[in-house]
Amino acid sequence: MSAVAAVRPDSWNLPLLVHVLGALILVGGLFAGASTLALARGDARLLRLGYWSLLALALPGWVVMRVGAQWIFSKEGWDDLPEDLLPRWLSLGGAIADIGGLVLALTLVVGGVGVYRLRDGRGSGALKVTLALGVALLAAYVVATWAMAGKPD
Amino acid sequence: MTFDDWMLALHVLSAFALVGGLILFWVLIVAIRRTDEPMDVLRLGSLSRLAGAAIGIGMGGTIVLGVWLAFSVGGYDIWDPWIVAAIVLWFVAAALGRRADEAYTPAVRKARELQSAGHEGHDADLVALTRGSNGVTLQLAISAVVLLILVDMIWKPGA
Numbered sequence: 001m002s003a004v005a006a007v008r009p010d011s012w013n014l015p016l017l018v019h020v021l022g023a024l025i026l027v028g029g030l031f032a033g034a035s036t037l038a039l040a041r042g043d044a045r046l047l048r049l050g051y052w053s054l055l056a057l058a059l060p061g062w063v064v065m066r067v068g069a070q071w072i073f074s075k076e077g078w079d080d081l082p083e084d085l086l087p088r089w090l091s092l093g094g095a096i097a098d099i100g101g102l103v104l105a106l107t108l109v110v111g112g113v114g115v116y117r118l119r120d121g122r123g124s125g126a127l128k129v130t131l132a133l134g135v136a137l138l139a140a141y142v143v144a145t146w147a148m149a150g151k152p153d
Numbered sequence: 154m155t156f157d158d159w160m161l162a163l164h165v166l167s168a169f170a171l172v173g174g175l176i177l178f179w180v181l182i183v184a185i186r187r188t189d190e191p192m193d194v195l196r197l198g199s200l201s202r203l204a205g206a207a208i209g210i211g212m213g214g215t216i217v218l219g220v221w222l223a224f225s226v227g228g229y230d231i232w233d234p235w236i237v238a239a240i241v242l243w244f245v246a247a248a249l250g251r252r253a254d255e256a257y258t259p260a261v262r263k264a265r266e267l268q269s270a271g272h273e274g275h276d277a278d279l280v281a282l283t284r285g286s287n288g289v290t291l292q293l294a295i296s297a298v299v300l301l302i303l304v305d306m307i308w309k310p311g312a
Contacts, residue, residue, distance in 0.1 A: 023169075028177070045193070148165075
């Protein structure tokens with residue numbers, strides 16, 4: 001990669017754009033949601049906004065990222081190879097994306113409970129769990145981004 | 154991983170920091186348009202500083218590491234049309250970002266004035282400042298420019 005600039009067929013560009021754009025929205029949504037939850041200092045309005053950032057930004061971002069990932073995966077012909085021959089950066093990125101999707105779904109369910117409890121004037125414990133899961137997801141997706149961009153052997 | 158691979162990974166992570174900051178600013182715009190009390194506006198200060206820090210790291214990282222990569226990676230040159238376009242768009246985004254920041258300064262200043270005067274309730278002037286369309290328009294323009302940079306980075310026209 002570093003010796004000579006990579007040459008990519010033009011037909012790969014659109015799926016790559018969809019994948020990267022989705023990843024940017026996902027990570028941006030996680031960053032915005034986790035930051036808002038972390039700095040809300042008990043303000044119900046900001047806690048709700050933090051949760052809605054995760055729901056309205058991170059979730060659609062994950063869907064677009066995952067659709068783009070499958071599209072570019074197939075365009076590049078990786079699906080013709082047995083799984084044990086896939087490069088490590090691709091396996092790592094794919095595993096983080098998929099497990100992260102499940103954790104994101106769990107985060108949104110717990111956060112939904114937290115927002116519901118907030119409406120009833122009860123504590124924000126569930127939203128603290130949502131924040132912890134959001135921060136863990138953000139860290140995992142930063143590792144995935146590093147793996148996808150740097151492509152370690 | 155070679156040194157250039159690390160630089161590329163950090164360049165991409167900088168772009169993620171930039172977009173993370175931009176998205177947080179969008180969330181702040183939604184929040185500030187729903188506020189009509191000085192304390193609510195001032196409460197957004199720490200989030201605004203965090204978004205600004207992410208954008209600063211993102212803008213700095215993308216340009217410094219991007220220029221490094223243009224010189225270091227074989228097959229690319231700093232005068233390649235797509236790299237020149239990216240640098241021009243980066244400066245456009247920076248200029249728009251400065252103006253967007255200034256667009257919300259009067260609302261924060263007004264909230265501070267009201268708070269120091271002991272006025273804590275609804276204020277019509279503050280509402281007018283937080284609901285202004287100038288900041289939203291500038292934020293939309295920045296987002297469009299960043300999207301153009303992403304398209305330019307992927308398609309690399311003229312490479």
